[in-house]
Amino acid sequence: MMDLYFRGTMWMILVLFTFLHLTSSNSCPSACRCTDKGAAMCVGPTITDVPPLPRHTYLLQLSGTNMNVINERSLANLDLLLRFGLMQSHLHTVHPQAFHVAPQLLSVKLSSNDLSALPPRVFSPLTALEQLHLNGNQFENIHPDMFEGLGELKDMDLSRNNLRSLASDIFDGLTNLIFLNLGRNFLKKLPPTIFHSLTNLRHLTLYHNELEVLEAGIFDKLINLEELKLHHNQIASLPAQVFWSLRNLQILTLSSNRLQAVPVKSFYNMPKLSKLTLYKNPLLSLPVELMGHMPDMREFYLYGTNLTTVPGNLFTNMSGLLMLNFNLNDNLRDLPSDVFCCLPKLQNLSLKFNNLHHLHPQLFSNLTTLNKLHLNDNKLDSLPENLFHGLGEILEILLMNNNLKSLPGDIFLSNTALKNLSLSGNPWECNCAIRDIARWIRHNEHVLFDRDDVICHSPMYQVLRTLGSLRDEEFSFCSVKTFKISFEPTQLLHNLSTVGQTSPLTSITTSPESSTLQGAAQSTQGATQSTLEAIQIVTNKTTLSAVCSTEVSAKLAQDMSPPFYDTLVLEQGPEFVHHNLHKGWVYVWFLPSNTTLIGFFMFCHILLVAAGLLLILATMYGMYRLSKAMNKLKAECSHDEG
Known part of the structure; x- marks a missing residue:
């Protein structure tokens, strides 16, 4: 019985000890x-x-x-x-x-x-190690034996250190490496064979270093590489065919370097490339033979360069391109008419902040799938009438901050899907040429998101008015015809033809910009008034004839001021209020014949006159009260002295 009791006690102690051991070994520290x-x-x-x-x-x-x-x-x-x-x-x-x-x-x-x-x-000892990250430390050099025995390593990160050079055999034996990050160091040069053992490498990051040159053949063994990042270095030249072995490469970044030129056929034999960046390089020109067959290309960035133009076939082999950033090129003044010929899938095209002055009428004609087009901040002073025809899927067109003074009225007629248009920051001239586009803006105000800032810069009487506020009736004088008459004292008959006929006695000019010369011919003052009473004006549908005698013509030629009277405007337009003589033309300043506006001006005039009269009366009353006060004061002073 005692033996049974002893055995039971021992089992309980053993179970309790095991429980306490397991509890202590499975506990989690308070800081964890x-x-x-x-x-x-x-x-x-x-x-x-x-x-x-x-x-x-x-x-x-x-x-x-x-x-x-x-x-x-x-x-x-x-x-x-x-x-x-x-x-x-x-x-x-x-x-x-x-x-x-x-x-x-x-x-x-x-x-x-x-x-x-x-x-x-x-x-x-870590023969099974697959991932090693030493990034963000203070390494200046790495011993060649540090990675010895790591044949299974797949991911290595050495970025954000102070590495300035690497031994040519530093990565020997790492045949299974897939990811290698050497970015954000101070590497100036790499041995030409440094990557030759990395035949399975797929991602190589070398950005934000100080690389000045790439050695020929440095990437020759990287046949499985998919991503190569070389941006933010100081690379000034590329060896010929340096990328030719990278047939599986999908992403290549060469932006923010010092490339002024790129060798011929640099980007051949790269059929899987989907993203290429060349921006922020001082490129002066690009060769005609640059891009090979790239049907999978989706994004191309070419901005911040010194290019003045590009080859017409630059994008020809990029049939799958979706996004093209071709902006911020201060010297880019010209684009070949067929440069966008072969981009049937392009959706976003950015040409903003360039130096473009003119665009070919057919420049965008093949971009039938385009959704966004940015042309803002260029030097465009006019646009062809059919520039945007065919862009049936366009949703956004940005044209702000150019030198546009007018636009054809039907330039956006075929852009039925348009939802976002910007036109502000242009020096719009609100004369006859603006009438049609102003009408389109009134009917499509929901499309113009900056409509309150699309304002007239000239002529003076329209300054600061929005284009959407211009009405058709304000342009009723736009059919005006201007005639220049040469008076000959010895002639009896002067004919003015409104259909463009001329004679030895008549010089006729018709100007579409004659809106500044408004009003009918005015009768002269003084002696001229009495002379004109002898003139009989005969008017039919197309001819205005003036018949006068020789004496009358001589008197007329003597008394009339030729610079003023040799221009006759046949139109009942807005009332003119002032005229100036310049180079034989009379420029008549006028106010729009708007009843509401004239009534407002008249009310303001009457209000000012009334305010002036009130001030005068108040001054007179004040003087009167002051005079009485002075007289009273004098009387009191005299009484005190007496």
């Missing part, structure tokens, strides 16, 4: 958050080493700690740990045998620390 599946994340300055964690932990991330050293026992007792990260913790030292206790690791991230050197072969 642990999941049932084995992930642990620890944050805070109280952490100076890897804390005790549940034995089933497979992922450990430490951030913002005071763990400055990884010693030889830091990762002990974590036999199931596969992914380890220590970031933003001012780590500066790693023991040479730190990873010997955790050879099963698949991922090591030591990002954003103070590491400037690592022991040779420190990662060699």
Whole structure:
């Protein structure tokens, strides 16, 4: 009986001990958050080493700690740990045998620390390692043996360090590497064979370095590369055919370099390319043979250059292009008429902030799928009538900040899907030529989103009026005919033909801009008035005849002022209020014959006159009161003296 009791007690003690051991080994430290599946994340300055964690932990991330050293026992007792990260913790030292206790690791991230050197072969025990991130540290050099034994490595990040050079064999043996990031360092030159062992590499990032040249053949072995980022360097020239081996390349960025020219056929043999950037290079010209067959090209960026024009076939091989940013080229003045001939799928085209003065009438005729067209901030002073014809799917056209003074009235007639149009920032001339486009604006105000800023800059009487406020009746004088009459004293008959007939006695000019010469011929004053009484004016449908005697003609020629009277305007237009003589023409300033406006001006005039009269009366009354006060004061002074 005693033996049975003793055995039961021992079993209870064993069970209790096992329970306490399991409880203590599976507890999560207070500075950490642990999941049932084995992930642990620890944050805070109280952490100076890897804390005790549940034995089933497979992922450990430490951030913002005071763990400055990884010693030889830091990762002990974590036999199931596969992914380890220590970031933003001012780590500066790693023991040479730190990873010997955790050879099963698949991922090591030591990002954003103070590491400037690592022991040779420190990662060699990690034969299964697939991911290694050392970005954001202080490395200036990397020992060639550092990556020895990492044959399974697929992802390496060395960006944001102080690397200035790399050994040619630094990546030898990393035949399974897929991602390599060397961006944001100070690399000036790379050995021509540095990437030759990386035959499986798909993503190579070299942006934000100081590369001045690319060695010939440097990419020859990267036959599986899909993305190559070279932007923000100082590359001034490209070797011929440097990209020809990259038949699987999809993204190539060469922007923000110092390229003034690109070799002929530089982008041949790249049929899978979908995105190419050449912007912010001081390019002076591009060769005719530049782009090879690129049916999958979707985005092309060519802005911030010194180009004055481009080859007409530049985009010919990009039949799948959807977005073309061809803007911010200060010297780009001209575009070939067929430069956009072969882009049947293009949706967005940006030509803003260039130096374009004119556009060919057929420039956009083949862009039937275009949705957005940005032409703002150029030097365009006119647009062809059929420039936008055929753009049936266009939703947005931006034309602000150009030198446009007028537009053809039916220029947007075929753009039935148009929803967003901008015309502000142009020096619109609100004369007869503006009538048709002003009418279109009135009928389509919902399309013009900046309609309140589309205003007249001339003539003076229309300044600051919006184009949408101009009415058809204000342009009733636009059919005016201007005639120039040469009076001959010895002639008895002068004929004016409104159908363009001329005779030796008559000089006729008809000007569509004669809206500034308004009003019918006015009778002269003084002696001229009495002379004109002798003239009989005979008018029919097309002819105005003046018959006068020789004496009358002589008197008329003597008394009339030729610069004023040799121009006759046949139109009952707005009343003129002033005229000026300039180069033989009389410019008549007038106010629009708008009853409401004239009534408003008359009311203002009467109001001003009434205000003036009130001020005069108030002044007179004030003087009267002042005089009485002075007289009273004098009388009181005299009385006091008496």
